[in-house]
Amino acid sequence: MEPDSDQPKAAARGGHRKHLAMLERLSKRSSSSVGAPPSDSSDASPVEAFLSRFADAKLAAESALSACRSSSPEDDAAASLAAAAAAIDDIDRLIAEASHALPPYELRAALATAADLRAAHSVAASELRPKKSFSFRNKSRNPRNPPQDRVTASPPQPPPPEQPKPSLDAILPGFGFRGRNGATFVKDLRVSNDKDGDFTLADLVSCEVYLKGKCRALYIHKLRDCRVFVGAVLGSVLIEDVDGCIFVMAAHQIRIHEARVTDFYLRVRSRPIIEDCSGVRFAPYVLNYEGIGEDLKDSGLEEETGNWANVDDFKWLKAVQSPNWRLVPEEERLQTVNISELHKQEDDS
Structure with a gap:
């Protein structure tokens, strides 16, 4: 039995x-x-x-x-x-x-x-993807060899290729625009499915990005010669490996790593942090579109704090001014950029 x-x-x-x-x-x-x-973190x-x-x-x-x-x-x-x-x-x-x-x-x-x-x-x-199971079949019928009532297994399948470790580009969360050259993106986050979610910009070259509305967090990785205009970020902006770009954005925290020859027009609640940067410049926020006042107020960013000019360089510990950043001279600064009339031109990738 x-x-x-x-x-x-x-x-x-x-x-x-x-x-x-x-x-x-x-x-x-x-x-x-x-x-x-945590409940016991009062002294931590x-x-x-x-x-x-x-x-x-x-x-x-x-x-x-x-x-x-x-x-x-x-x-x-x-x-x-x-x-x-x-x-x-x-x-x-x-x-x-x-x-x-x-x-x-x-x-x-x-x-x-x-x-x-x-x-x-x-x-x-x-x-965990379904794998081929053993198949049950008779041997090939041959006039000289009568059928055999034996069960044979299908030939062994080659092992699946080793999964490569995903790059930083692949693990960045949220919706967004990735891997484009010379494109223009216009998106209104107030009417999209990814409203108030995370958003990512990665591997863009010579692109222009216009984001109206609010997102929870913004991740930017590997941009070259791009212009990025962002309404309001409820949390943090993390920027890594950018060159020759212009960023106009409002957020609670902004952290910048490996930026070169790039201008940042910011409204930020805390001091911007830079690390391993060179030739970066800072100026006040200059974006405008219909409804931006409400978006900034809802995000707690309606007040100008002046922190755009108070930059912390984590790789410069001396008491004197860091040589890696400076303010954009007033005569070189962008004037107010109004994107109210811009409409969606590209889909998410």
Whole structure:
């Protein structure tokens, strides 16, 4: 008599459901900690508070990825992958919200951890795709060889190619414009599906970008000779590897890394931070469009703080002015740029 094979399968599914329930609790714990200090953090520094919340979020993501690896096609693999993706998104939001307060080493380490988790999620998703099962068939019929009632397995499939680690371009979150040359983008975030979400600009050359409305966070990576005009950012702007560009934007925090010969026209609640930059210049915000006053007010950016002129250079520790940045002379500054009459010209990529 054959053993009842359904019992171990049922037990495995029960164990998987328990694992998913545990994951959900971890994910809720992580999500509730994003943007909110722990109850005993009254004496903790902003960096210590971030590291504590980051550890919780990382645990939730790693546990979710562990559930993915232990899943089988009979389990709800899609739920495991979704839980892992949500936990990693929590980490991205946590980094964006705390970026203005983090020293360079902690920020880079956190970004590297997020990239590694994204890579692990990509590999898990690839491994959980349905694979070809053994096929049951008879041998080829040959007049000289009568059919054989034997079961043979299909030839072994070659192993899937090793999944490359995704680049920073691939892991940047949110909707946005990527990989274009000489294009013009006009988007009204107030009437789009990605309203108040994260937005990304990456790998753009000689492009013009006009964003009306509000977004939660803005990620900019690898732009060359571009002009970017942005309404209001509810949280942080992270800019990396830009050359020969002009940025006009309003945000609560702005962090700039590896910018060269680029002008920034800003309204910002905290002091802008630059790192590994050269030839960058700063001036006050000059964007206008119908309804911008309401967008700025809703984002807490209606008041001009003057912080556009108070730049912190993390790679210049001397008491004298950093040579890496200066103010745009008044006679060279852009006048008010009104984009009220511009309409959508390109779709998201």
